Every structure is written in structure tokens, then in C-alpha cells.
Amino acid sequence: PRDRKKIYAHCNMDELRKCIDESVGNGKKLIIVTDGVFSMRGDYAPLHEIACLAEEYDPKFEEGIMTVVDDSHGIGAYGETGRGTVEVTQEDRIDIITATLGKGLGVDGGFIVSNEKVIEYLRETSPLYVYSNPISSGIASAALKALEILDSHEGLKLLERLRENTEYFRKGINQIGFKTIEGIHPIVPILIGDAIKAKQMVFDLYQRGIYVVALTYPVVPRGQDTIRVQILASHTRHDLDYALKSFQETGKKEGILE
Ligand SMILES: Cc1ncc(COP(=O)(O)O)c(C=O)c1O
Structure with a gap:
């Protein structure tokens, strides 16, 4: 909810900790949202530290803590194989990764990666998914091709x-x-x-x-x-x-x- 949203200063983990601390007892679940690569600065979020904080405070929330990373500027451009900030930071505890296909991959649309439960939930409840047209098949084919190139020798x-x-x-x-x-x-x-x-x-x-x-x-x-x-x-x-x-x-x- 908007009234319980807190914003911490750029990459400031002390402030993030303070925000989490202040949220304990204020809700069942906490979601930490960050960009992977920051579009205006070209730097990236300390995903390891964020994941550690999430793990530390997870038991203090009835439904735990979730981490969400928008890596629109990381996917396709960052990391040895273009897998973005999680690859650069070697952090595999992020719960949801979201990105556009419109930057490094050069097409339209976007995607969300998470576990089956989250994806099922989003498919059932996300208004954009339920009530909007999907990207056209031509764009989807171009996106698949872009991913294929990224994952090939040529991509490397x-x-x-x-x-x-x-x-x-x-x-x-x-x-x-x-x-x-x-x-x-x-x-x-x-x-x-x-x-x-x-x-x-x-x-x-x-x-x-x-x-x-x-x-x-x-x-x-x-x-x-x-x-x-x-x-x-x-x-x-x-x-x-x-x-x-x-x-x-x-x-x-x-x-x-x-
Ligand atoms: C961090 C970030 N996420 C998402 C988007 C949205 O991408 P799209 O317009 O392809 O949906 C942008 C666009 O500039 C962005 O900078």
C-alpha cells in the first residue's frame, strides 16, 4: 500500500535497513524493489547486500520478504553472458526479475522471471496480463531470435x-x-x-x-x-x-x- 511505501537513498544499505526495521509489525509481507542497473547513472544495485538483508529480516514478517529487481538496463548488456546484474553480482537469491525487451534486446515488450507460484499468481491477477493484448507474434519471434543470438557464440x-x-x-x-x-x-x-x-x-x-x-x-x-x-x-x-x-x-x- 502507498501509505506504507518507504524510499531509501541510492544504494544506501543503512537506510534500507532502517526502512525494513520501521516496517516490522506493519504488515504481513515486505517487498524490496530496486533497479539492477540504474538508467541515469550506469551503476548497479548491491544485490548481495540487499539479499542478505532480506534473508536476515525474513522471519520478522509473517509472509516473509520478497526481492524484486528491474534489470531493464542489465539484461542483454551486462555480465559475461548478458544475464544482467545478477550475473555481475553472482547473487541468485532474487525472487523476481523483471526487464524490458526494448533495450539490450532491441524489440518490444518485457518479461518477468520468478518461481512457478509467483508467475501463476501474476497470470491470474495482473490487469495488464489479463486485459491487454500480448505482443504480436512477429515481435515475439524477434524477441526469441534476440535471445537466441545473445545465447550463442555470436552473442558472447x-x-x-x-x-x-x-x-x-x-x-x-x-x-x-x-x-x-x-x-x-x-x-x-x-x-x-x-x-x-x-x-x-x-x-x-x-x-x-x-x-x-x-x-x-x-x-x-x-x-x-x-x-x-x-x-x-x-x-x-x-x-x-x-x-x-x-x-x-x-x-x-x-x-x-x-
Ligand atoms: C529501469 C526501467 N524499467 C523499465 C522501463 C520500461 O521499458 P519499456 O518502455 O520497454 O516498458 C524503462 C524504460 O526506460 C527503464 O528505464
Whole structure:
């Protein structure tokens, strides 16, 4: 219920513990919900710590604690075989994983993975499942094909390429003098710290054929305006060098770099 929902600060496990503590005696069941990879930052939730807290407090709730992870930005892009944040953190105690098929897998729709009981419950009760049309068979076939590629030798190669490209771009952009939110995910947020400069840079980069997105207040806190870059496996070294050079030039023009 909305009135019993609590929100903890980004990846702050002390706050999460406090929220759980305050909820003891306030309901039969507790659900902890988090993103796997965070879309604005490219970092990821400490799933191991979250699962440990869930396990510790589980006996204090009549129906226990459930963990739900939305890994829309992790599935298909993160981890050795693209299985997302659970693969990166090696945490297998998550109860429900949900993700879109529209990011790493490039189609429409989404999915929920859980045990049989939960899936049966959702099939019987979820209004979106019961009263809406499913994705079309063409989209379902494309999704299956995307999963087949992800699970193949080609998929492993693509993921490897994605990791190499990400590392190359992250290293390059830091060497030029930009600050980034650290991480290993292909979402690379470059800190600009000024909404107008971020938007001007995005406009200039677009003129050069580079499509990136400015994240400005209120999407991010004031003063933490960023340009979000998304690296692809299909980027060539030439593409990445061209992007780095363009970032350097536009960054200088806007006075972000010296
Ligand atoms: C974390 C997260 N979950 C879910 C979604 C929704 O994906 P879709 O629009 O494909 O349903 C998004 C979309 O941006 C997202 O960032």
C-alpha cells in the first residue's frame, strides 16, 4: 500500500535497513524493489547486500520478504553472458526479475522471471496480463531470435566487443578531462554540471552526427547535469575516436574543458 511505501537513498544499505526495521509489525509481507542497473547513472544495485538483508529480516514478517529487481538496463548488456546484474553480482537469491525487451534486446515488450507460484499468481491477477493484448507474434519471434543470438557464440562475441568498446570510451573520455560516474556499464554518464552547457553540447554533437542525451534537472539533482552516452557493440574504433574528438572540441567550446 502507498501509505506504507518507504524510499531509501541510492544504494544506501543503512537506510534500507532502517526502512525494513520501521516496517516490522506493519504488515504481513515486505517487498524490496530496486533497479539492477540504474538508467541515469550506469551503476548497479548491491544485490548481495540487499539479499542478505532480506534473508536476515525474513522471519520478522509473517509472509516473509520478497526481492524484486528491474534489470531493464542489465539484461542483454551486462555480465559475461548478458544475464544482467545478477550475473555481475553472482547473487541468485532474487525472487523476481523483471526487464524490458526494448533495450539490450532491441524489440518490444518485457518479461518477468520468478518461481512457478509467483508467475501463476501474476497470470491470474495482473490487469495488464489479463486485459491487454500480448505482443504480436512477429515481435515475439524477434524477441526469441534476440535471445537466441545473445545465447550463442555470436552473442558472447558481441558482449565482449561491447565491454571493450565501453572500456575504451570510458578511458578516453576520462583522459580528455571529463568526469564520469564510474562503472563498467555501456551507459556512460559524463558530468557537465550545467544544464545549458549540457544542452548546447548535445546540440553541437548532434550536428556532428553524434546522438547523445542531456540529463538535466529535474531528471537528475540540480548541478549534476550529465550527458548520457550509450556505447554499442557495433561501434568501430573510428566511431569512438570520432566521438571522443567531438566531445573534446565541444567541451572546450563550452568551457567545460581547458
Ligand atoms: C529501469 C526501467 N524499467 C523499465 C522501463 C520500461 O521499458 P519499456 O518502455 O520497454 O516498458 C524503462 C524504460 O526506460 C527503464 O528505464
